[in-house]
Amino acid sequence: MRIAGAALNQIPFDWHHNLRTIRLAIEQAREAGVELLCLPELCLTGYGCEDLFLTDWLPEAALEYLQQIRPWTEGICVAVGLPIRQNRITYNTAAVLRDGQILGFAAKQFLANDGVHYEPRFFSSWPAGQVGKVEWKGEEWPLGDMVFEHNGVRFGFEICEDAWRTDDLRPAARLRGRVDLIVNPSASHFAMSKTDLRYKLVLNASRNFECTYLYANLLGNESGRIIYDGEILVARNGHLLLRNQLMSFKEVDMEFVDVDFSTPLERAPEITPLPEPDEYRELNQALSLGLYDYLRKARSKGFVLSLSGGADSCMCAVAVAEMVRLGVAELGAEEFMRRAGSFTEEEILRLSAPAPEPTAAGPKDASLEEPTGGQQTVNQQLTRRLLTCAYQGTVNSSDDTFNSAKALADSLGAVFFNWGIDEEVKSYVGKIEHALGRPLTWETDDLPLQNIQARVRAPGIWMVANVLNCLLITTSNRSEASVGYCTMDGDTAGSISPIAGVDKDFVKKWLRWAQAELGYEGLAPVNGLQPTAELRPLEEKQTDERDLMPYVLLNRIERLAFYDRLSPRQVLATITQEEKSTDPELLKTYVKRFYTLWSRNQWKRERYAPAFHLDDYNVDPRSWLRFPILSGGYQAELNAL
Known part of the structure; x- marks a missing residue:
């Protein structure tokens, strides 16, 4: 049969x-x-x-x-x-x-x-x-x-x-x-x-x-x-x-x-194992298909991304480019565009037409072309049509992250805007200083001064998404979601949060894999940077891990706490046994910090944009992990440590 x-x-x-x-x-x-x-x-x-x-x-x-x-x-x-x-x-x-x-x-x-x-x-x-x-x-x-x-x-x-x-x-x-x-x-x-x-x-x-x-x-x-x-x-x-x-x-x-059901088949003595799974490639395929279906089923025209030049936003940008590459490879450019529903008939005919034959003088050097130049590949042209990026810098932003964002956007073919937000930040700070009758300083108002920068970025990028009828991508990862290392209505603003189910350490490793295995050389700058929010003055050399803890440890505590469902005491005992070279008191500090931040920030996780389930667990209360918004916050359990 x-x-x-x-x-x-x-x-x-x-x-x-x-x-x-x-x-x-x-x-x-x-x-x-x-x-x-x-x-x-x-x-x-x-x-x-x-x-x-x-x-x-x-x-x-x-x-x-x-x-x-x-x-x-x-x-x-x-x-x-x-x-x-x-x-x-x-x-x-x-x-x-x-x-x-x-x-x-x-x-x-x-x-x-x-x-x-x-x-x-x-x-x-x-x-x-x-x-x-x-x-x-x-x-x-x-x-x-x-x-x-x-x-x-x-x-x-x-x-x-x-x-x-x-x-x-x-x-x-x-x-x-x-x-x-x-x-x-x-x-x-x-x-x-x-x-x-x-x-x-x-x-x-x-x-x-x-x-x-x-x-x-x-x-x-x-x-x-x-x-x-x-x-x-x-x-x-x-x-x-x-x-x-x-x-x-x-x-x-x-x-x-x-199948010949009439002929007995000898029972296999054992199951032949599959090759070791390539989780980087698996994630890439899932992200690509997930974004493509979200785009077409939401009847949207493309994606808009606040491209900071950091690891998370760069991964989101590459994910859209990979959506185009893998989709076109399987469906062909014309069918990819028709299924997407984001293209006019004229665009489909123009972008799916065969490339012109090189002239007698030979093809131009693509590196000399503007992003709209005729030497762009079909995939780059489609990416340009589907992905619009903006770098929104402040006095606390570095040349490194700007160069990282621009190099990646140009290499992908994406539209790239660059504008500053210092004027808007000063306006808000000035209004609040006037209302309170005192200056705001980094010594007394560190978090508000950080948050206003992230929050001011939201209205402009939302406006671009609205004007273009596109989905705004939120770039938060799972590690940030666990401890609330994000600004609500700032870097969490968006229609979709594709990598919120993936931890930050995996994000960094995936970017290095994408550069080496997929050929995205535009990732070289970001792969050389330490993850940072760039919200404090540059001389403070702010980094994520200095604010929180090493991401590898954060991920391990998170997994023990919510995948293995251990108590704070059991989590501390486990990582103390595993991390023999680390000061036990420092490990205790990290455990207390994790649980305190986790409990304090459940309301943020409740408000995240829809996220894809990509790993064997996530922290989205609407798809994997439910937790009370108001709780005792592990106070008795942490005191007992």
Whole structure:
């Protein structure tokens, strides 16, 4: 039997879009001679509908729209994910359709309730071994824990989280010996190195339960924060039969393989490991796809960035350039622009036209051209159209950061503006000095004088974003979010915060990787700088780590505290054991500083722009880590240290 999975890039309750991609996947599968096709979890509604799953109308609408899919299934068996609601209870199901008929609905038995997932808020678990029914306009279909048959092949379901439970609890334990094939429609979020876990999960399941296992994941930035890698896996008795390329820019990635179910296949003695994951490359692909989907689904014209010349803003700029490079490489310039929705027809025709032949005198030196010069590559021209940057300097800004920002923007092809904000800063300071009847000084008013500089930068860059109808990128990283090392309504102002899920140490390492491996030589200046906010007078030589602590230690404390869920005492004991060369009293100071700043700044994390989930955890209260805005602030626990 030729079986297939299709990764779909969906949008929550965008019925027209979701039905179109479902139909395209079915048509591609039928043309390829596929007999059984698995589509991702909740692909009809989209996975990220949140509390709309608790309404009556959304599941009712999904069941109504499912009827449109029925005639598309002539000659093929298709699994389509959608919610079913009965008696004010919603179930996460996969409908099985064939030859225009609905054969039944397999229901999810285990719900994800950790990390980024809150499924028990929306859905109820289906009891193992039970079968109910779905009624609709005089028709009736079975619902629940079932085995299906197609062309002599028996198959059952695990839906995403079902497969992540122990082998004695998961549905596969009851399907062993009863089916030839287990089908898994999934909405499994991206995190660096997670594909390795998924690969082992699928291959081990096929070996341990002596079956063929078909897995199909969602694709892209579906609803804002969570990115799906579109992984499709087929394994049989521990042998890998199919694995696709992840993070496709396509809306539909349909992949198939032929399986001879009549011939026994020897059980693999062990699972062949994947090569060591390249997390820098994984992050690059996820950021690129996440930004592209956010851009087009938000119906925006591009991105605007306050490019300070520091590590965070430079990473955001390169991420937009990589979005262009990777998207054009896969889709071609014309399709990339059409899908983006940010370009006029005239722009599409002009920018996708073949480059003119060199003259007899030979091509010009591109380095001598202005940013708008004809020698720019297509990718640079597209980047220029999609990315506008501005350096907003003060007397506390250095030539180093200006040169870093300008060199990078020019090398990427981005629009680059440069203006000063000293006049605006002086105006605000003067007004407050007049109101208070005293001067503001660095000795008495350090933080206000720092914050006003960051805050004054926001109105101008917001205005540029509004004028251009673009998304304003916020450049905060996870380490800054943890300790509130940011100015609300200043450097946190923006529509999207793409790297807020990544720690500062990783940002610095990623930039060095991007320079060496991707060839972004424009990153050389920033890779030679110490991270600094540049808000105090230059003679003070302000750096982030001097204000806070070494980023490596900050990240370690953060992970122990909130990923490993240790108490302050346990965190201190762990890092004291690990950092034997560091003064224990200094480590205690760092632990106290971290927890104090963390507790004090939860309100800031509540107000961050939407952030991508990229690592195995983040500190966004709306997608991973909830914490009270008002609390005891670990006072008793820190005093006990």
